[in-house]
Amino acid sequence: MLRRALQPGLSRGVLGRGLGTHRGRSTLGKVEGSGGYRGSWVAPVSSYVTFRTRDPTHDGKTVGRLGEGDQNGKVSEIKKKIQSVLPRGAWNPLRDTSYLPPEHSDVVIVGGGVIGLSVAYWLKRLEKPQGAIRVLVVERDHTYSQASTALSVGGIRQQFSVPENIQLSLFSVEFLRNINEYLAVVDDPPLDIQFNPSGYLLLASEKGAAVMESNVKVQRQEGAKVCLMSPEQLRNKFPWINTEGVALASYGMEHEGWFDPWCLLQGLRRKVQSMGVLFCHGEVTRFVSSSSHTETTSGEEVTLRRIHEVHVKMDRSLEYQPVECALVINAAGAWSGQIAELAGVGKGPPGTLQGTQLPVELRKRYVYLWHCPQGPGLETPFVIDASGAYFRREGLGNNYLGGCSPTEEEEPDPGNLEVDHDFFQDKVWPPLAQRVPAFETLKVRSAWAGYYDYNTFDQNGVVGPHPLVVNMYFATGFSGHGLQQAPAVGRAVAEMVLDGHFRTINLSPFLFNRFYLGEKVQEHNII
Amino acid sequence: MAAPRAPLHLVTPVWNRGTRGTRGLSRAVAPEGSQKKGRSLLQFLADRFYDVQALREYLLRKQVLKVHQKNRPFTYIRERFGPHAAGAYFILKQGGAVKFQGKEWIRSDARGHFSLDFLKFQAVPVEAVDASGCAINYQGLDSVCEWAETAGLFICPSVVGSRKDHSASPPPPTVALKELQSLWLQRCPHVDDWCLGRLHPLANSLQELSLAGCPRISERGLASLHHLQNLRRLDISDLPAVSNPGLTRILVEEMLPSCQVLGADWAQGLPSGPEEQSRDTASPLPA
Numbered sequence: 001m002l003r004r005a006l007q008p009g010l011s012r013g014v015l016g017r018g019l020g021t022h023r024g025r026s027t028l029g030k031v032e033g034s035g036g037y038r039g040s041w042v043a044p045v046s047s048y049v050t051f052r053t054r055d056p057t058h059d060g061k062t063v064g065r066l067g068e069g070d071q072n073g074k075v076s077e078i079k080k081k082i083q084s085v086l087p088r089g090a091w092n093p094l095r096d097t098s099y100l101p102p103e104h105s106d107v108v109i110v111g112g113g114v115i116g117l118s119v120a121y122w123l124k125r126l127e128k129p130q131g132a133i134r135v136l137v138v139e140r141d142h143t144y145s146q147a148s149t150a151l152s153v154g155g156i157r158q159q160f161s162v163p164e165n166i167q168l169s170l171f172s173v174e175f176l177r178n179i180n181e182y183l184a185v186v187d188d189p190p191l192d193i194q195f196n197p198s199g200y201l202l203l204a205s206e207k208g209a210a211v212m213e214s215n216v217k218v219q220r221q222e223g224a225k226v227c228l229m230s231p232e233q234l235r236n237k238f239p240w241i242n243t244e245g246v247a248l249a250s251y252g253m254e255h256e257g258w259f260d261p262w263c264l265l266q267g268l269r270r271k272v273q274s275m276g277v278l279f280c281h282g283e284v285t286r287f288v289s290s291s292s293h294t295e296t297t298s299g300e301e302v303t304l305r306r307i308h309e310v311h312v313k314m315d316r317s318l319e320y321q322p323v324e325c326a327l328v329i330n331a332a333g334a335w336s337g338q339i340a341e342l343a344g345v346g347k348g349p350p351g352t353l354q355g356t357q358l359p360v361e362l363r364k365r366y367v368y369l370w371h372c373p374q375g376p377g378l379e380t381p382f383v384i385d386a387s388g389a390y391f392r393r394e395g396l397g398n399n400y401l402g403g404c405s406p407t408e409e410e411e412p413d414p415g416n417l418e419v420d421h422d423f424f425q426d427k428v429w430p431p432l433a434q435r436v437p438a439f440e441t442l443k444v445r446s447a448w449a450g451y452y453d454y455n456t457f458d459q460n461g462v463v464g465p466h467p468l469v470v471n472m473y474f475a476t477g478f479s480g481h482g483l484q485q486a487p488a489v490g491r492a493v494a495e496m497v498l499d500g501h502f503r504t505i506n507l508s509p510f511l512f513n514r515f516y517l518g519e520k521v522q523e524h525n526i527i
Numbered sequence: 528m529a530a531p532r533a534p535l536h537l538v539t540p541v542w543n544r545g546t547r548g549t550r551g552l553s554r555a556v557a558p559e560g561s562q563k564k565g566r567s568l569l570q571f572l573a574d575r576f577y578d579v580q581a582l583r584e585y586l587l588r589k590q591v592l593k594v595h596q597k598n599r600p601f602t603y604i605r606e607r608f609g610p611h612a613a614g615a616y617f618i619l620k621q622g623g624a625v626k627f628q629g630k631e632w633i634r635s636d637a638r639g640h641f642s643l644d645f646l647k648f649q650a651v652p653v654e655a656v657d658a659s660g661c662a663i664n665y666q667g668l669d670s671v672c673e674w675a676e677t678a679g680l681f682i683c684p685s686v687v688g689s690r691k692d693h694s695a696s697p698p699p700p701t702v703a704l705k706e707l708q709s710l711w712l713q714r715c716p717h718v719d720d721w722c723l724g725r726l727h728p729l730a731n732s733l734q735e736l737s738l739a740g741c742p743r744i745s746e747r748g749l750a751s752l753h754h755l756q757n758l759r760r761l762d763i764s765d766l767p768a769v770s771n772p773g774l775t776r777i778l779v780e781e782m783l784p785s786c787q788v789l790g791a792d793w794a795q796g797l798p799s800g801p802e803e804q805s806r807d808t809a810s811p812l813p814a
Contacts, residue, residue: 177721186584194745254725378753378782396771
């Protein structure tokens with residue numbers, strides 16, 4: 001049943017919806033900010049406008065935009081309005097529509113996980129003046145049953161190889177440390193994210209030792225507190241480790257550990273609601289956009305698209321609401337690739353900028369919880385073995401969480417979140433038992449699976465606007481370290497939206513252009 | 528959905544309007560029930576009027592800023608008199624006590640005044656710090672930990688002198704730092720798990736640490752004390768945020784084998800032994 005937005009329609013009168021659209025478009029012009037396009041923003045010819053199949057009574061908008069055939073269009077519009085008001089019509093003013101998203105929103109954030117909420121928080125915090133921007137967060141699953149945030153192991157570290165990643169992580173740690181100042185809401189209890197400051201321990205074999213040394217150098221330069229340890233020092237410090245095959249280890253002393261991601265998510269949600277961000281329980285099914293052809297400085301023809309409306313379909317219903325928006329932020333996590341396709345990213349001949357798709361796809365990862373009564377003690381850091389297997393302590397009861405990333409050939413089918421227990425037996429347990437002999441006797445208590453929003457290009461995030469779909473911004477593709485960079489990424493995207501450039505941390509290496517230009521920002525320390 | 532839009536929040540909320548000062552802010556784990564009990568007229572009005580809400584937030588923000596102000600770094604004193612003097616001044620200003628090596632304890636009197644003689648001690652290290660009850664937080668602890676750190680260099684506690692150092696930082700000192708030996712942080716309302724993670728530079732010298740009565744410290748922060756291998760006395764009694772005090776004490780003792788840990792009783796929370804045994808012998812065994 002298509003919904004008819006009638007109250008605004010009735011009050012339009014002289015101004016008409018058409019003028020509202022123009023006003024909307026001029027705001028779009030202001031937000032865009034970046035010049036250099038020689039294309040014109042005159043209403044495009046009808047063949048490029050995607051017609052929506054809505055109530056015919058709402059054709060007023062399209063008519064206003066086309067600017068021709070006004071007389072006939074207006075008369076038929078008025079006739080249809082009168083018909084709907086009469087008893088058999090579609091007008092039902094007393095129906096409750098509070099579950100629907102608003103008709104207009106300045107920013108629509110697709111995805112309500114930690115990244116999306118972080119972007120919403122920083123947009124609201126950095127906007128000038130306060131209350132200037134209306135932000136809508138669209139999340140299709142309010143239980144977060146498949147969201148990567150809720151299923152994450154929750155670690156945070158600065159031991160990356162790319163300096164931008166280290167800076168993002170450092171700021172996020174500072175955010176988490178002062179979380180009760182950033183996310184304080186009146187009359188609500190302070191957040192306890194249960195941070196374990198136990199640090200990360202990365203082990204390297206002979207082959208990886210040189211890379212690890214150079215990584216640690218970069219990390220120290222950025223301000224991370226990491227130290228290198230030889231196998232002997234490792235044995236002195238952690239007697240439960242078997243250092244056979246380990247040439248070098250890097251140990252994070254401070255600002256590293258793990259925390260409760262659900263608490264962060266709920267804290268952000270609560271705070272963001274109190275700041276006036278609107279939430280919508282629905283799914284984005286369509287983008288209505290317009291295109292215009294323009295020439296680049298080198299004379300090539302490109303098609304620029306601008307998203308005008310986001311169609312949000314309600315949960316378990318066919319009803320949808322078109323939300324007119326100025327910007328769309330793609331923070332849909334593992335499903336960002338699908339959202340990008342809907343927006344027209346990658347529709348073109350391969351090898352061109354238009355044909356470059358967003359290389360983010362779902363990858364399933366398993367996490368196992370086991371109990372080992374003689375296992376490593378309270379001081380256990382988050383250990384990442386050279387083979388890629390990792391584990392950490394969980395609580396006081398000698399329980400451990402761990403897993404391993406499968407190789408490319410063994411990637412499980414991401415269609416569902418079923419856990420493969422044989423994977424633990426074959427791929428996770430042997431390297432861990434070899435590294436920690438106490439793990440020879442353990443008992444798996446439970447396991448779960450979650451998705452990585454895996455960036456197949458270089459396993460680093462994509463942040464910033466798309467060069468062709470000019471009002472879609474990305475904040476996705478973090479391949480397993482999105483949670484620990486979420487506060488900083490949110491701030492970076494908000495700065496990009498509000499100021500047009502990155503202010504605090506320069507994330508220009510993470511822009512979308514690199515997929516077309518082929519400039520990989522390869523992150524080596526991915527688990 | 529029209530959520531009530533509130534101005535920027537930079538404050539830690541308090542449950543009851545009645546509890547002013549740092550006591551109110553130190554409730555890290557606030558029970559749900561107190562929300563219903565503590566409704567006062569001001570809260571009632573704040574729910575309905577933006578002006579009252581803004582006023583409440585302003586008052587609360589002032590409290591948080593007060594704590595921040597107390598923990599500001601004294602950079603001028605540090606540049607002029609050295610890190611030891613700056614740290615000592617910081618502690619004394621907060622209401623604590625400092626003991627320099629070979630000298631007596633210096634305390635501030637009831638009105639917060641203290642003698643500035645210690646500024647004349649050039650490079651005499653500080654041996655003990657008593658910061659009990661002070662409003663010291665993570666930022667303030669930087670002043671304390673600077674005594675063991677030179678600019679830009681931190682010490683990996685398992686190594687002194689021989690280390691694979693491939694960074695741009697200067698080489699580590701070859702003499703073990705025998706400086707701060709005891710640190711008392713009893714009943715500090717703002718010392719939390721993050722602060723304990725900050726103590727690792729003191730590993731070479733710290734022998735006594737007391738954390739009794741700190742409301743924000745949990746067993747997760749205690750896990751980061753394993754850096755302090757020279758620790759001989761650790762007091763972790765009366766920590767309300769630790770979920771299982773007896774078990775935590777056992778685990779900490781395992782973690783720091785050469786340290787004497789004063790904490791909760793091991794049998795705390797368990798049913799008492801002799802009673803159970805008598806009950807068992809009393810019941811007849813089935814044939």
